[in-house]
Amino acid sequence: MRILVVDDEVVSRKKMMKSVSELGVCEGVQNGSAALSAVRTALEEWKLYDLITLDISMPDISGTEVLTQIRILEAERGLDDEERATILMVTSHSDIETVKACVGKCDGYVIKPFNKEVIMEKLKKTGFLR
Numbered sequence: 001m002r003i004l005v006v007d008d009e010v011v012s013r014k015k016m017m018k019s020v021s022e023l024g025v026c027e028g029v030q031n032g033s034a035a036l037s038a039v040r041t042a043l044e045e046w047k048l049y050d051l052i053t054l055d056i057s058m059p060d061i062s063g064t065e066v067l068t069q070i071r072i073l074e075a076e077r078g079l080d081d082e083e084r085a086t087i088l089m090v091t092s093h094s095d096i097e098t099v100k101a102c103v104g105k106c107d108g109y110v111i112k113p114f115n116k117e118v119i120m121e122k123l124k125k126t127g128f129l130r
Contacts (some may be wrong), residue, residue, distance in 0.1 A: 001023055001024025001050065003050065003051045003052070004029065004038055004049045004051065004052045004053075005028045005029070005053050006028075006051075007030070010029050012090070012112065013028045013030065016114075016119070019114075019115070019116040019119045021050065024050065028058075031059065035066050036061070039085075043073055047105065048079075048085065052085045052086070052088070053090050053110075054088070054089055055091070056091065063089060064089075064101045067087060067089065067105050067106055067116075071084070071105050072102055084125060086093065086128045088106065088110055088122060088123070102125075108126045110122055114125075117125070
């Protein structure tokens with residue numbers, strides 16, 4: 001299983017990587033541009049990410065825009081629902097508008113601060129874990 005953790009905050013990125021590392025091989029990137037580059041490469045090499053955790057607030061490209069671009073890239077590659085990545089949005093913003101912007105494109109969201117148990121429970125709710 002391949003996992004991509006996207007967060008501009010080093011502590012949050014490392015915490016998330018530690019939380020999900022037992023599920024598979026984890027790669028961490030610090031911004032939206034790096035995330036899109038990693039996803040493009042994965043799609044080109046057909047080494048798809050199974051799970052992507054994506055911070056909403058990033059300095060270069062917002063997480064919501066990165067989410068939209070990832071779904072476009074997956075559609076252009078012809079991925080079906082089973083092949084496309086499970087994406088969890090991660091935010092310190094509990095406002096409903098931020099979450100609404102992701103509905104229909106992401107599979108769930110986590111509000112910071114989080115712990116491993118919260119992440120695993122969210123992944124069970126998405127059907128990613130059984």
